[in-house]
Amino acid sequence: MKWMKNLKNYTPPAFKVIRDDDRCIRCKACVEQCSFDATFYDEEEDKIWNWDANCVSCDRCAAICPTEAITVETRGYSYRHNYSWGSHIDSLKKRAIFGGTPVVSMGNDKPYKIYWDHLLLNASQVTNPSIDPLREPMELKTFLGKKPHSLSLKDGKPDTRIYPQLELNVPIMFAAMSYGALSYNVVEALGRAAQHVGTFYNSGEGGLNKDHYKFQGNIIVQVASGRFGVHKPYLDVGSAIEIKIGQGAKPGIGGHLPGEKVTETISETRMMPQGSDAISPAPHHDVYSIEDLRQLIYALKEATEYSKPIIVKIAAVHNVAAIASGITRAGADIICIDGFKGGTGASPQVIRDNVGLPIEMALAVVDTRLRDEGIRQDISIIASGGIRNSMDVVKAIALGADAVYIGTAALLAIGCTMCQQCHTGKCAWGITTQDPHLSKRVNPDIASQRLINLLDVWALEIKETMGAMGINSIESLRGNRLNLRGIDLTEKEMEILGVLPAGE
Amino acid sequence: MKIVKIYEDSCVYCHLCEVACIVEHSQSKDIIKAFKRETKPIARCSAEFNYPLSYSVMCRHCDDAPCIEACQTGAMHRDERGYVVVNEDKCVGCWMCIMACPYGVIKKDERREVWGLSTKCDLCPDRETPACVEACPNNALMFEEV
Ligand code: SF4
Ligand code: SF4
Ligand code: SF4
Ligand code: SF4
Ligand code: SF4
Numbered sequence A: 001m002k003w004m005k006n007l008k009n010y011t012p013p014a015f016k017v018i019r020d021d022d023r024c025i026r027c028k029a030c031v032e033q034c035s036f037d038a039t040f041y042d043e044e045e046d047k048i049w050n051w052d053a054n055c056v057s058c059d060r061c062a063a064i065c066p067t068e069a070i071t072v073e074t075r076g077y078s079y080r081h082n083y084s085w086g087s088h089i090d091s092l093k094k095r096a097i098f099g100g101t102p103v104v105s106m107g108n109d110k111p112y113k114i115y116w117d118h119l120l121l122n123a124s125q126v127t128n129p130s131i132d133p134l135r136e137p138m139e140l141k142t143f144l145g146k147k148p149h150s151l152s153l154k155d156g157k158p159d160t161r162i163y164p165q166l167e168l169n170v171p172i173m174f175a176a177m178s179y180g181a182l183s184y185n186v187v188e189a190l191g192r193a194a195q196h197v198g199t200f201y202n203s204g205e206g207g208l209n210k211d212h213y214k215f216q217g218n219i220i221v222q223v224a225s226g227r228f229g230v231h232k233p234y235l236d237v238g239s240a241i242e243i244k245i246g247q248g249a250k251p252g253i254g255g256h257l258p259g260e261k262v263t264e265t266i267s268e269t270r271m272m273p274q275g276s277d278a279i280s281p282a283p284h285h286d287v288y289s290i291e292d293l294r295q296l297i298y299a300l301k302e303a304t305e306y307s308k309p310i311i312v313k314i315a316a317v318h319n320v321a322a323i324a325s326g327i328t329r330a331g332a333d334i335i336c337i338d339g340f341k342g343g344t345g346a347s348p349q350v351i352r353d354n355v356g357l358p359i360e361m362a363l364a365v366v367d368t369r370l371r372d373e374g375i376r377q378d379i380s381i382i383a384s385g386g387i388r389n390s391m392d393v394v395k396a397i398a399l400g401a402d403a404v405y406i407g408t409a410a411l412l413a414i415g416c417t418m419c420q421q422c423h424t425g426k427c428a429w430g431i432t433t434q435d436p437h438l439s440k441r442v443n444p445d446i447a448s449q450r451l452i453n454l455l456d457v458w459a460l461e462i463k464e465t466m467g468a469m470g471i472n473s474i475e476s477l478r479g480n481r482l483n484l485r486g487i488d489l490t491e492k493e494m495e496i497l498g499v500l501p502a503g504e
Numbered sequence B: 001m002k003i004v005k006i007y008e009d010s011c012v013y014c015h016l017c018e019v020a021c022i023v024e025h026s027q028s029k030d031i032i033k034a035f036k037r038e039t040k041p042i043a044r045c046s047a048e049f050n051y052p053l054s055y056s057v058m059c060r061h062c063d064d065a066p067c068i069e070a071c072q073t074g075a076m077h078r079d080e081r082g083y084v085v086v087n088e089d090k091c092v093g094c095w096m097c098i099m100a101c102p103y104g105v106i107k108k109d110e111r112r113e114v115w116g117l118s119t120k121c122d123l124c125p126d127r128e129t130p131a132c133v134e135a136c137p138n139n140a141l142m143f144e145e146v
Helices: A029-033 A060-064 A088-098 A184-197 A210-215 A232-237 A264-270 A290-303 A320-329 A349-354 A359-372 A390-399 A408-414 A444-469 A491-497 B016-024 B031-036 B066-070 B096-100 B131-135
Strands: A015-019 A039-042 A047-050 A070-074 A119-121 A142-144 A166-168 A172-174 A219-223 A240-244 A310-315 A334-338 A380-384 A403-406 A484-486 B002-006 B046-050 B053-057 B076-078 B084-086 B107-109 B117-119 B141-145
Touching (some): A060 A070, A310 A380, A334 A359, A390 A484, A403 A408, B066 B076, B066 B096, B131 B141
Parallel strands (some): A219 A240
Antiparallel strands (some): A039 A047, A119 A484, B107 B117
16 A cells, blocks of 8 residues: 555545456556546555545546446445535535635536426427428527617618627537636647537637637637736637636636646746746726726727627626626627536635526526616627536527537536546546646547537537427527426526426 | 557557557457466557657558568568568567667567567457557557558
8 A cells, every 4th residue: 555544634535446356457557547646556466556535536547447347436424424514524624624725626516406407398289380400491500799779771781780790600609718727639629629610619818829829710719807818919819809707616706727737838828927826816907897897898899990799708696687787788799697507627615616696597687687678689698607418508598598608518528527626737537737648638639529529419409409399590599488488496486587387 | 551650649658559459469359368367468569658758659560671671580571461470480589670670669478488489560460450549548549541
């Protein structure tokens, strides 16, 4: 054994790695692949051992083992069962032992109600025909940006000011995930997939590596409170600019890229010293009101000659509807609302697990508010945070979204197993790491193909469902809440979501 | 002619190419039996590592093969597929081919009773795609036209 347990810093391991010795051929693939120091080989004993306390259940070892010898199991709590304390016991002990607040990654994993799973879709029967998407055209094309209030003609020609738009072949884009949080190869894969499918990936707040300028036409560039890597060519290469005010996983909290991940190329891209923590402040220090936001929006519009839409991204918080109204009036062309299930590369656990709103609720109240105020056409809505499948996309669009962002879902397609260790920089799947030996684990050829497959399959599933509803264009689904029914929801929840109960 | 191309940027150093090679050249072609019950063959490919670099290397099946040139008995020869292989009956274990190979991909198998045997990649004559290529989880080895 490599280590000896010490009571002083002991909390019981959360996982157990079980190895079937009849199957294990001592190839040591698992040893090499475990980037968390949880697996090792003892030459003298000719035995593979695990240090369970280090295991994060990333499943890399089990996935690579050629003989299927490994099972990674979640351990039950070793303490006497206590309903009210449960996981809080360890959580408290960790703070007491290590004297720090735990940082976590990925999205909120607590068992809050998932409203997508309480919404049912409609289908056509007899009185209105359903449509077969394999025989008839189905339109998923989506334009994001401010729409004109009315159309006018002059001398028989259209005389309406058309605002800059983002044109999407599918109403799904890749959410902001920075180069720095993600490895180079993952950004490469996202860019290639976005280009192939005809949608956009978002650079996140870390600037853009010079190699990735080739994805011009399929990039949304982000301007966050740290302003990392923001300069004229960066703004120019984006098809849209996103001002990041907040993020669903950590509303009210700035960004933090640990110094270990700030390698030479990252420091060059971010325009900051190598090895130092990249801290984005919690607020933008020039945005303290809607009026300030308006100034920033127009500064960016001015800098890019009004050629591209400006997105404002906020976390879903309690008064999201009023904030969205203000953002619309401040001149944003697109608003992104990020629900509390949205992922992150690093967030204090207390914030991730307790702050924010479900995206379903936030989306519904924002869409309703903007319609009531007669300004819905002034802005497009992107829903983000916790979109898990194509039906979540359909339901989001029916609730009022123009498009969705997927982040976690995209990483899952590439290999991520949601072990929530992104902040450690040791991702065993090569996704959220800057270690050149680990990041090789993502082959951009394979990864981009998987992303393309995912979007293609989701697009097909969306078309199938639309066809069943008798709708042949995503435009007709947008905000069409009559195609939704609530199940197992209270009257108040349905009132907020703006849907009728099942059966009505 | 197709050979195994090496894409070092994608190699994750898992050694599964070696495992697959061993299984393919074993008696039973069964992974558990090959490793646990039979005399384990030598892997013809080797995964090499020097952080952060890693790749697996095996015979390049050179057009102008120095190993064939060096072989005194004609054991090292080009087969009908055009690949460089060893005739086990002719090899006398003088290791001249090993001296001559610029890639260091010929291995000594000293387990034969009388004399040793040069062991190297034969590009899996029984298979359409070589075993290492099929086993590689990250397309770091690809069977492609030269
Ligand atoms: S590879 Fe992942 S699952 Fe396997 S032992 Fe290491 S940390 Fe645990
Ligand atoms: S990968 Fe599987 S067979 Fe290989 S050493 Fe690990 S447990 Fe054993
Ligand atoms: S990206 Fe990597 S570290 Fe993060 S959750 Fe996924 S597998 Fe774990
Ligand atoms: S063994 Fe060496 S010299 Fe002979 S063909 Fe292969 S790579 Fe070339
Ligand atoms: S199987 Fe592929 S990735 Fe693994 S060591 Fe061999 S070449 Fe490298």
